[in-house]
Amino acid sequence: MTRELVLVHLYPREMNIYGDTGNVLVLRKRLQWRGLPVRVEAVSVGDRLPDDADILLGGGGQDAAQGEIGADFVSRGEQLRALADDGVVMLAICGSFQMLGHEFVTHDGVRIAGVGVLDVVTRGQEQRLIGNNHVDTPDWGRLVGYENHSGLTTLGAAAVPLGRSQHGRGNNGTDGTEGAVRDNVFGTYLHGPVLAKSPRFADELLRRAYARRGDAVELEPLDDTLPEQAARVAVGRPR
Numbered sequence: 001m002t003r004e005l006v007l008v009h010l011y012p013r014e015m016n017i018y019g020d021t022g023n024v025l026v027l028r029k030r031l032q033w034r035g036l037p038v039r040v041e042a043v044s045v046g047d048r049l050p051d052d053a054d055i056l057l058g059g060g061g062q063d064a065a066q067g068e069i070g071a072d073f074v075s076r077g078e079q080l081r082a083l084a085d086d087g088v089v090m091l092a093i094c095g096s097f098q099m100l101g102h103e104f105v106t107h108d109g110v111r112i113a114g115v116g117v118l119d120v121v122t123r124g125q126e127q128r129l130i131g132n133n134h135v136d137t138p139d140w141g142r143l144v145g146y147e148n149h150s151g152l153t154t155l156g157a158a159a160v161p162l163g164r165s166q167h168g169r170g171n172n173g174t175d176g177t178e179g180a181v182r183d184n185v186f187g188t189y190l191h192g193p194v195l196a197k198s199p200r201f202a203d204e205l206l207r208r209a210y211a212r213r214g215d216a217v218e219l220e221p222l223d224d225t226l227p228e229q230a231a232r233v234a235v236g237r238p239r
């Protein structure tokens, strides 16, 4: 029997808008359906981050929530950078994506420092980018979600976009990019939760986590009729 996969849910109370906690549930369920052991650990302000974390998940949050957890998040910077360098899988949505970057300056000028795991910076603006969005990736199919953010994110040289966004959406509404990737770290603006409508991507995260540990786990195919149907419906509704 393979060792349990450890999913760490960062700041479940403060950073969970538009259903992002669902990403944790989707990964847990996809493991349970296959009879693979899994443990979920919640990490809030002041909690220790487990040493055996395989996948870290962080959701979106209001600017105020990002301010609240900001100091705690930044205090974990060294550890988070080391985990990223070590190939730990991370999925950070919207506010958490912004905080994995270098900094987020809100539209009213408040600077929230990030941890520099991803080479991105974010600047808030008055107007928000709101609506369904989908991103076609070369390797993991279509990712489908919903975005609502005032922060516009620009990628630096060390960050590769997750994919191409729909017009007027994505990282900044202008350069056509959505999200950012480095090693096994993924940031995206797709809420919804994205993994519930992007099953191939969900399995890619699990596969990478096992591969990093050197576990030869075969992920049996699941019946993804429902998530695929949900993805089609969302793509048909621009807002």
Ligand code: GLN
Pocket (backbone or CB within 6 Å): 017, 059, 060, 061, 062, 063, 066, 093, 094, 095, 096, 124, 148, 149, 150, 151, 152
């Ligand atoms: N507060 C950030 C913004 O509006 C993130 C919002 C979110 O996570 N949906 O840019």
